[in-house]
Amino acid sequence: MRNYENLVIVRPTLTAEEIQESLKVIQEVITSNGGEIAATDDMGMRKLAYPIDKNERGFFQVIYYSAEPSVITEIERKFRLNEELLRFVTIKYDTNREITAWNELVKKAKKKAEAPKAETAPVVEEAPKAKTAPVAE
Amino acid sequence: MAERRKYKKRYCKYCEAKVDFIDYKDVAGLRFSLSERYKIMPRRLTGNCKRHQDMVATVIKRARAAALVPYTVTRKAVVTAPFENLK
Numbered sequence: 001m002r003n004y005e006n007l008v009i010v011r012p013t014l015t016a017e018e019i020q021e022s023l024k025v026i027q028e029v030i031t032s033n034g035g036e037i038a039a040t041d042d043m044g045m046r047k048l049a050y051p052i053d054k055n056e057r058g059f060f061q062v063i064y065y066s067a068e069p070s071v072i073t074e075i076e077r078k079f080r081l082n083e084e085l086l087r088f089v090t091i092k093y094d095t096n097r098e099i100t101a102w103n104e105l106v107k108k109a110k111k112k113a114e115a116p117k118a119e120t121a122p123v124v125e126e127a128p129k130a131k132t133a134p135v136a137e
Numbered sequence: 138m139a140e141r142r143k144y145k146k147r148y149c150k151y152c153e154a155k156v157d158f159i160d161y162k163d164v165a166g167l168r169f170s171l172s173e174r175y176k177i178m179p180r181r182l183t184g185n186c187k188r189h190q191d192m193v194a195t196v197i198k199r200a201r202a203a204a205l206v207p208y209t210v211t212r213k214a215v216v217t218a219p220f221e222n223l224k
Contacts, residue, residue, distance in 0.1 A: 007162070007203050043162070049207040058204070062162065089203045091161075101158035 001066045003038075003093040003102045006030070008079075009058040009086040012045060019059050022084040027063060029078045035067035041109035052086045064106045147184025151192075159192050161199040164206060171197065174210045 008026055010019050027037060043060035052058070067075070072090065079088050093102040150169070151159075159166065170178050170185065170193045177197055180190045200206040 009204065048204040049201070050204060052204060087202075087204060089199060091199065097157050101160070105160065 001036075002069050003064075003066045003099055004035075004072065005091045005093065005102070005105070006063045006065070006075075007089040007091075008061050008063065009048070009052070009088070010061070011084050011086055012055055012057040012059060014084065018084075022082070023061055026061075026079070026082065026085065029075055029082075030063065030065050030067065033067065033071045033075055035065045035071065035075070038064045038066065039106045039109040039113070040064070041112060055086060058086050062109065064102065064109060149184055149186040149189055151189035152186055156189065156192075159196045161196045161203065162205065164200065167193070167197055167200060167206065171206070175207050 008023070010022055010026075014022065027040070030037060041062040041064075043062065045057055045059050048056060048058050076088070076090065079085055093099055161167075170183055170190075172178055177194055180187070183190075185193060197206060201208050
């Protein structure tokens, strides 16, 4: 089993319920192929950096999972068939350093999933003012 | 007189912070190594070491594929301040 991460962008024209449903379908593709989902992280509706299929916005979700390397091609094939999916990015976490980073990310995602209902702390976290100015002067 | 060197050679910020892994979803962190037209800044200007520059480059390319960071910025897009939209 190897650790992976998938970022999926779902079409913004769907209603909120339809988005949740299509996300479920996406996660089912992973689980039905023997993947184990460790955590999911909703990044929510965001503006895309460039239009994809004439869409300016998209609903982002990050799925952390572990699966057999041979399964990934099948998962990606299924993703391509899904028309509600605008874009997906699969990242492999292979080396020791990357695996520790993956564990950290999973922990963070889990915390974020539990936190927002209790308090709105993550919102503060996401807007740090420590934006270092570019080096070029 | 030859053109004066505009930028000072700098130390690697990532080495100083002991960064082992950069997350491509952290767009604010990537801004440091991007020019205002969202090109990857060369090492001689940012002072990144080779190891971290390689990490930064792959991470930025991933972020571009994920539509978190634009590939190119035209003049029109520059006017509308792309980074605020990306927030």
